[in-house]
Amino acid sequence: MILPEIRDSRFITIRRGGMLTDEDHHLLAIWAAECAQHVLHYFEEIRPGDNRPRQAIELTHDWVNRKVTMKQARNSAGEAQDAAREVREISSAARFAALSAGQAAAVAHVAAHELGAAAYAIRAVMAKCSEDEKETARHKECLWQRQKLPQEIRELVLDDQRLRNDICWFVFDK
Numbered sequence: 738m739i740l741p742e743i744r745d746s747r748f749i750t751i752r753r754g755g756m757l758t759d760e761d762h763h764l765l766a767i768w769a770a771e772c773a774q775h776v777l778h779y780f781e782e783i784r785p786g787d788n789r790p791r792q793a794i795e796l797t798h799d800w801v802n803r804k805v806t807m808k809q810a811r812n813s814a815g816e817a818q819d820a821a822r823e824v825r826e827i828s829s830a831a832r833f834a835a836l837s838a839g840q841a842a843a844v845a846h847v848a849a850h851e852l853g854a855a856a857y858a859i860r861a862v863m864a865k866c867s868e869d870e871k872e873t874a875r876h877k878e879c880l881w882q883r884q885k886l887p888q889e890i891r892e893l894v895l896d897d898q899r900l901r902n903d904i905c906w907f908v909f910d911k
Contacts, residue, residue: 789817
């Protein structure tokens with residue numbers, strides 16, 4: 738479970754009674770897509786002909802650019818999750834990379850999925866490491882993601898990481 742039981746109004750758009758502007762919603766989606774893109778190669782190494790996670794990332798950008806509907810982006814999230822299930826027994830890194838892509842696409846529907854994309858990306862990186870390297874890899878990926886955060890949403894995301902770190906497998910640095 739990556740989403741909290743009680744939704745944070747900062748991740749609900751203004752038109753739905755929350756505090757999130759469309760501009761910041763789009764920035765969250767773009768950042769989530771960047772996190773997913775960074776680890777996508779783990780999936781594509783295992784399934785080079787399967788474009789569902791890549792398409793989810795692309796549709797995230799298309800949603801931001803108003804080329805597809807929220808429903809189309811959300812549907813691609815489900816497709817990426819299906820791809821993740823299909824590689825579950827083959828590679829944890831590939832599975833987490835596909836889940837990251839799915840979470841990125843789901844941001845169009847629920848902005849709070851942004852943290853899922855980041856958390857799964859970190860888990861993908863960690864899955865490729867030996868036990869001795871996992872903590873260093875986790876920290877390095879977390880820092881990379883934070884460097885990619887747009888200033889406009891930086892404090893929002895960092896606070897979200899602090900608040901939801903426990904339900905995101907404690908992958909975010911404090």
